[in-house]
Amino acid sequence: MAAFxxxxxxxxxxxxxxxxxxxxxxxxAGVNVDGGWSTGIRSRGIEVGDRAFLLRQHFxxxxxxxxxxxxxxxxxxxxxxxxxxxxxxxxxxxxxxxPAERLPVEVLNxxxxxxxxxxxxxxxxxxxxxxxxxxxxxxxxxxxLGLPSR
Numbered sequence: 001m002a003a004f005x006x007x008x009x010x011x012x013x014x015x016x017x018x019x020x021x022x023x024x025x026x027x028x029a030g031v032n033v034d035g036g037w038s039t040g041i042r043s044r045g046i047e048v049g050d051r052a053f054l055l056r057q058h059f060x061x062x063x064x065x066x067x068x069x070x071x072x073x074x075x076x077x078x079x080x081x082x083x084x085x086x087x088x089x090x091x092x093x094x095x096x097x098x099p100a101e102r103l104p105v106e107v108l109n110x111x112x113x114x115x116x117x118x119x120x121x122x123x124x125x126x127x128x129x130x131x132x133x134x135x136x137x138x139x140x141x142x143x144x145l146g147l148p149s150r
Contacts, residue, residue, distance in 0.1 A: 003051040003131035004069075005114070006037050006091070006122040011058045013080070023065070023096035028147070032067070033096065036088040039073055042123030043087050046073050052091045053134065055105075055119060062102030066138060067093035087123075095142065103141045111137050 015023075023033045037054070039046060046069050054065035071090035077083065097103075108116045114130045126134065142148075 001050055002045070002047070003053065003126045003134065004039075004042075004046060005053050005055050005119060005124040005126065006039070007055050007057050007119060007124075008064070009057040020096065023093060024098060027065075027094060027096045030148070033093045034070065034090065035093070036071075036074075036076070036090050037122065039087045039089050039123035040121035041087070042125075043073060045125060046089050046123070048072065051131065051135070052089075052093075053138070054093075054096075055116070056099055056102060057119070060099040060102060061105040062099075062108065063134075063138065063141075064099055064102045065093050065096040067091040067095070095147065097145070101145055103138060107137065108134075 026033050037052070048069055048071060050069045052067045052069055053063050054067075056062060056064045068091065069089050070092045073087050073089050075085050076088055077085060105116050108114070112126075112130050112133045114124075114126055114134075
């Protein structure tokens with residue numbers, strides 16, 4: 001099972017009012033939230049069952065959500081409304097955190113070998129070592145927040 005980092009820059013796109021708070025409430029209650037997310041320029045390589053981690057960019061940077069891909073990559077109209085086509089994959093999100101509870105990028109830089117400060121878009125595949133380490137510290141972070149293990 002591979003692991004990919006998807007990115008979210010709230011300065012460029014944000015959830016509808018109350019939508020992300022709904023994600024947080026549902027995942028805290030043990031209910032997965034299903035939906036598509038842009039894979040950036042990645043057009044292949046994601047398989048059903050691979051892991052997804054959502055990296056919040058720009059401010060309050062860090063991992064704020066995790067889930068499992070429930071589809072391979074598909075194309076649709078770009079999320080920016082430009083009419084261009086881009087790639088997406090469906091994710092079943094099992095955890096969504098308030099940005100104040102994020103796993104900070106400073107911890108990621110110290111603990112997980114990846115390019116956290118230079119990720120420019122969604123769909124970055126982690127090395128097996130980085131994916132394993134991220135799963136470990138994500139589980140520890142969730143436990144520290146009092147969240148149930150998945």
